[in-house]
Amino acid sequence: MSLDSAQANNKYFTLLVPASGGLFVRDSSKMPTWQDLTPLVPGGETVVAATIVDQGEPPSNDIHISILTADGDVYQTSCVIAGTYTWPTNCRPFVRNTPPVD
Numbered sequence: 001m002s003l004d005s006a007q008a009n010n011k012y013f014t015l016l017v018p019a020s021g022g023l024f025v026r027d028s029s030k031m032p033t034w035q036d037l038t039p040l041v042p043g044g045e046t047v048v049a050a051t052i053v054d055q056g057e058p059p060s061n062d063i064h065i066s067i068l069t070a071d072g073d074v075y076q077t078s079c080v081i082a083g084t085y086t087w088p089t090n091c092r093p094f095v096r097n098t099p100p101v102d
Contacts, residue, residue: 008054021046035087045069
């Protein structure tokens with residue numbers, strides 16, 4: 001299980017990786033507040049850990065999500081959180097950023 005949180009544009013986001021290996025984000029500005037991002041995970045891999053951060057420049061238009069899979073792969077995406085947006089179509093496809101390992 002993994003849990004992380006971020007604040008951007010006066011909205012609060014919580015990222016959860018449950019024991020089942022899915023990926024969920026809680027968006028305080030949306031109903032329902034919990035959104036399932038599991039279908040976005042490449043190849044249906046099992047997520048074991050994840051982080052979420054805002055883009056860092058006020059106003060933040062995006063949040064960035066990084067995930068670690070059970071196979072040791074690292075992926076990143078960004079999701080638009082400005083204006084009118086709908087989960088999960090506000091997220092770009094995950095990009096593989098796995099470091100080389102010996």
